[in-house]
Amino acid sequence: MDKPANPDHPIHEILQRRWSPRAFSSRRVEPETLRCLLEAARWAPSSNNAQPWSFLVATQDDPGEFQRLLSCLREGNIRWVKQAPVLLISVARLNFEDSRQPNRHAFHDIGLAAANLTVQATAMGLVVHQMAGFFPEKVKELYAVPADHEPVTAIALGYPGDPATLPDDLRERESAMRTREPIGAFVFSGRWGQRSPLA
Amino acid sequence: MDKPANPDHPIHEILQRRWSPRAFSSRRVEPETLRCLLEAARWAPSSNNAQPWSFLVATQDDPGEFQRLLSCLREGNIRWVKQAPVLLISVARLNFEDSRQPNRHAFHDIGLAAANLTVQATAMGLVVHQMAGFFPEKVKELYAVPADHEPVTAIALGYPGDPATLPDDLRERESAMRTREPIGAFVFSGRWGQRSPLA
Numbered sequence: 001m002d003k004p005a006n007p008d009h010p011i012h013e014i015l016q017r018r019w020s021p022r023a024f025s026s027r028r029v030e031p032e033t034l035r036c037l038l039e040a041a042r043w044a045p046s047s048n049n050a051q052p053w054s055f056l057v058a059t060q061d062d063p064g065e066f067q068r069l070l071s072c073l074r075e076g077n078i079r080w081v082k083q084a085p086v087l088l089i090s091v092a093r094l095n096f097e098d099s100r101q102p103n104r105h106a107f108h109d110i111g112l113a114a115a116n117l118t119v120q121a122t123a124m125g126l127v128v129h130q131m132a133g134f135f136p137e138k139v140k141e142l143y144a145v146p147a148d149h150e151p152v153t154a155i156a157l158g159y160p161g162d163p164a165t166l167p168d169d170l171r172e173r174e175s176a177m178r179t180r181e182p183i184g185a186f187v188f189s190g191r192w193g194q195r196s197p198l199a
Numbered sequence: 200m201d202k203p204a205n206p207d208h209p210i211h212e213i214l215q216r217r218w219s220p221r222a223f224s225s226r227r228v229e230p231e232t233l234r235c236l237l238e239a240a241r242w243a244p245s246s247n248n249a250q251p252w253s254f255l256v257a258t259q260d261d262p263g264e265f266q267r268l269l270s271c272l273r274e275g276n277i278r279w280v281k282q283a284p285v286l287l288i289s290v291a292r293l294n295f296e297d298s299r300q301p302n303r304h305a306f307h308d309i310g311l312a313a314a315n316l317t318v319q320a321t322a323m324g325l326v327v328h329q330m331a332g333f334f335p336e337k338v339k340e341l342y343a344v345p346a347d348h349e350p351v352t353a354i355a356l357g358y359p360g361d362p363a364t365l366p367d368d369l370r371e372r373e374s375a376m377r378t379r380e381p382i383g384a385f386v387f388s389g390r391w392g393q394r395s396p397l398a
Contacts (some may be wrong), residue, residue, distance in 0.1 A: 038382040049379075055386050118313060
């Protein structure tokens, strides 16, 4: 199933194809494919090149580890993520390693890395679904994440599957229309709220 | 000047070409091009589809507005950003609009949108340089940004220029080697710090 964006201005086909489905194929993601996705994240820019990202990863190849990571998700997500072949948790280092000062952009830069990973995945025919719905404290405990780090998102990825395999309510959401504010609503010039002539 | 990443595993050519130069051509960025970049940001995913991003934008077409936005940057960045044709400030809405509850992923999702913008720009032959070095409080004051919003990054963009136009120290940095930790250093399985067999 495809569900491309319907842009008002032309965008790259990878960005247009990208969406966040809940239906995954049982097809395995080869380790070398996964490495390309993580490599894409690696080359994201970051404040001071601090690279504040880490990823906890589990695949269905190791059911015990997969279950452990899955157990950190909220129930509403477990329902469908359990079919995904790969599950990640992104983790931010909150301080700069050298100065120990807070990195104001730690979460932001995890976003940059996750977007790169998503572009690479989409280019290779995979789909990615990022989630806020998990328990960061449980991740910290189960995986002994250091105190100056913080789990940011859960990320399910794999090859696209058949929405018919989803529970009824999720299957409906799978086909819901994609909506976004137009750029005129969030691009300002001169002062806040003043629509830019450029948008 | 090109300065592609040197990846250990193959990544998409857009991600490989992307880098953050300081030298910009004086070539104008057409409004329709800028709209494509903002449109790419628009279609980023976000927690609860909250789309917590806004952008303040100024171009050299309006020197007064450009100077005003430029005045919010730290001196070290003004030195080179003054040559860029387009300057943006990304702004995050910190609370969900409906519930007024804090959006833990506001900064993260600005990162997702900024990465999309950067992919689109790179695909169209432009370069993007994101910066932490600016004064968020000054932006809030000058542009009357609402209290529940926070300026996140400054973003210079345009077509690539000649490093020879940069001051000596910046010209040197322009050709410095690009470095990243290998994926084995930040991809863990089972517990924190345990290198994943997948990385």
